[in-house]
Amino acid sequence: MITPVPLFNYFGFLLDPANWGWSDGSIPQRLVEHLGYTVLAVLIAAAIALPIGLLIGHTNRGAFLAINIGNAGRALPTFGLLSLMVVLMGTGLVPALIALVVLAVPPILASTYAGIRAVDRSAVDAAVGMGMRPTEVLFRAEVPMALPLIMSGLRSSTLQVCATATVAAYVGLGGLGRFLIDGLARNQYDQVFAGAVLVAALAIALDLAGAGLERAVVSPGVRQRGSARRGRRRGARSTDTSTQEAPTASTAG
Amino acid sequence: MIEYIQNNYSEILTDLGQHIWLALVPVVLGVIFALPVGYLAVRRGWLYQPIVNLGGVLYSIPSLALFLIMPAILGTGTLSPLNIVVSLAVYTFALLTRTVADALLSVQGQATQAAEAMGFRPFRQLLQVELPMALPVMLAGVRVATVANISLVSVGALIGVGGLGALFTRGLQLGFMEPIIVGIVLSVLLAAVCDIAIVLLQRRLTPWDRVATR
Numbered sequence: 001m002i003t004p005v006p007l008f009n010y011f012g013f014l015l016d017p018a019n020w021g022w023s024d025g026s027i028p029q030r031l032v033e034h035l036g037y038t039v040l041a042v043l044i045a046a047a048i049a050l051p052i053g054l055l056i057g058h059t060n061r062g063a064f065l066a067i068n069i070g071n072a073g074r075a076l077p078t079f080g081l082l083s084l085m086v087v088l089m090g091t092g093l094v095p096a097l098i099a100l101v102v103l104a105v106p107p108i109l110a111s112t113y114a115g116i117r118a119v120d121r122s123a124v125d126a127a128v129g130m131g132m133r134p135t136e137v138l139f140r141a142e143v144p145m146a147l148p149l150i151m152s153g154l155r156s157s158t159l160q161v162c163a164t165a166t167v168a169a170y171v172g173l174g175g176l177g178r179f180l181i182d183g184l185a186r187n188q189y190d191q192v193f194a195g196a197v198l199v200a201a202l203a204i205a206l207d208l209a210g211a212g213l214e215r216a217v218v219s220p221g222v223r224q225r226g227s228a229r230r231g232r233r234r235g236a237r238s239t240d241t242s243t244q245e246a247p248t249a250s251t252a253g
Numbered sequence: 254m255i256e257y258i259q260n261n262y263s264e265i266l267t268d269l270g271q272h273i274w275l276a277l278v279p280v281v282l283g284v285i286f287a288l289p290v291g292y293l294a295v296r297r298g299w300l301y302q303p304i305v306n307l308g309g310v311l312y313s314i315p316s317l318a319l320f321l322i323m324p325a326i327l328g329t330g331t332l333s334p335l336n337i338v339v340s341l342a343v344y345t346f347a348l349l350t351r352t353v354a355d356a357l358l359s360v361q362g363q364a365t366q367a368a369e370a371m372g373f374r375p376f377r378q379l380l381q382v383e384l385p386m387a388l389p390v391m392l393a394g395v396r397v398a399t400v401a402n403i404s405l406v407s408v409g410a411l412i413g414v415g416g417l418g419a420l421f422t423r424g425l426q427l428g429f430m431e432p433i434i435v436g437i438v439l440s441v442l443l444a445a446v447c448d449i450a451i452v453l454l455q456r457r458l459t460p461w462d463r464v465a466t467r
Contacts, residue, residue, distance in 0.1 A: 010325050072441070074397075074400050074401065074404065074444075075400050075403070075404055075440070075441045075444035075445065075448075076404060076437070076440075076441060077403075077404045077405075077406075077407040077417070077418070077421075077436070077437060077440045077441075078404065078405075078407075078408065079407045079408050079410065079411070079415075079418055079421050080407055080417075080418075080421050080433060080436050080437040080440060081437070082421075083421040083422075083424055083425050083433045084424075084430065084433045084434070084437065086425060087424055087425065087428055087429065087430050087433060088430070159313050159315075162315060163315030163316055163317070163318075166315050166317045166318060167316075167317050167408055167411065170411050170425075171425065177317065180317060180318070180321055181411070184321075184331065184411075184412065189324070189331065192321050192331065193321070193322065193325055195318070195321075196317075196318040196319075196321040196322045197318075197322065199314075199315050199317070199318040200314040200315065200318045200319070200322065203313045203314055203315050203318075204310055204313050204314070206313075207309070207310075207313040
């Protein structure tokens with residue numbers, strides 16, 4: 001057990017200029033590594049989950065699947081899945097990456113499905129009435145209106161992956177989690193603290209970037225509708241709250 | 254698999270017991286703190302956005318990082334269970350303040366106006382009208398927080414206090430799948446049981462509201 005140390009000692013590792021150069025195991029290198037795992041896992045997960053979520057939402061076939069994968073993903077212990085992959089496949093990037101992708105899929109799938117289903121049916125009918133083909137209905141009517149929820153699913157899954165990548169340092173992955181695991185092993189709390197602060201900062205920065213991206217891609221009309229709906233909720237109870245609950249669900253990891 | 258469980262069931266039960274209190278004590282703590290803060294966000298409208306934003310920031314901090322920042326804030330040792338309990342309480346609080354505020358906002362309307370017209374004072378109105386009506390939405394939030402906590406506890410095994418997570422570290426050290434699978438299954442089962450328990454609790458507490466149960 002590490003005993004508490006005076007406050008100024010916490011920042012030793014973080015403030016040491018030697019740790020900020022570019023070398024193997026330095027802070028910038030670990031940061032880039034961590035970011036790399038996160039982006040790679042989310043991209044792969046999005047490539048899997050977005051098409052399936054869109055298909056299920058558009059056709060409304062297999063809704064059961066989308067909802068249950070979303071719920072099961074939330075209950076699955078991240079560290080357990082990671083351990084299982086390592087015991088099955090050995091340490092290394094691939095088993096860890098598979099675990100990250102498996103954890104990143106459910107939030108994207110569930111919120112993409114929920115987003116498409118939540119689109120106003122009369123708007124879809126109007127799109128069909130205008131003579132749009134099914135793919136046009138999906139990509140020019142449903143997807144733009146579902147974007148806020150789709151984006152929040154992507155943000156949840158990014159945070160989930162960023163957090164689990166930290167834990168994956170325990171099974172030999174690089175990234176910022178190394179500082180936490182190595183610091184604990186060497187009884188150097190200032191290194192642990194530096195790692196923890198950096199991971200937290202990276203996660204917050206990623207979430208803010210996600211919020212910025214969301215503002216950039218969501219059409220102003222859809223955004224306004226969203227806020228109007230929130231205003232209306234003051235008046236009467238609506239069922240909206242239950243659907244809006246879903247995306248925030250699996251954020252923390 | 255069955256042999257593993259037979260040989261180790263007392264350890265597994267100890268891990269499960271620790272897992273349960275590590276996950277559920279923070280839910281209770283989080284609810285206790287989230288209720289007044291969520292109420293404040295409704296009563297002082299300008300506080301709503303800052304409180305929601307703070308919750309979002311807290312909720313985005315990765316669990317292992319928060320577990321290990323806690324010793325610096327609390328002055329505990331890195332291996333203290335308190336780090337896990339307080340961290341999970343922070344997540345629960347972050348998630349529920351917004352849910353409580355949104356739930357209370359959603360019930361403003363005819364019923365609260367009627368209560369006001371009947372001469373209910375604000376506190377009595379809160380206790381007898383707003384809270385009961387907001388309960389289904391708030392309990393939906395509690396379900397999410399409980400399930401999230403149960404899956405997060407096992408990360409604590411990396412710093413020695415992780416309930417069923419101990420089965421994962423054991424499996425990793427021995428290269429055995431059995432303890433890991435037992436841990437995953439028990440963790441998911443525990444989450445399901447708690448989820449169902451809260452749904453049943455809600456049915457009892459709000460018999461007038463069967464629609465929002467889902």
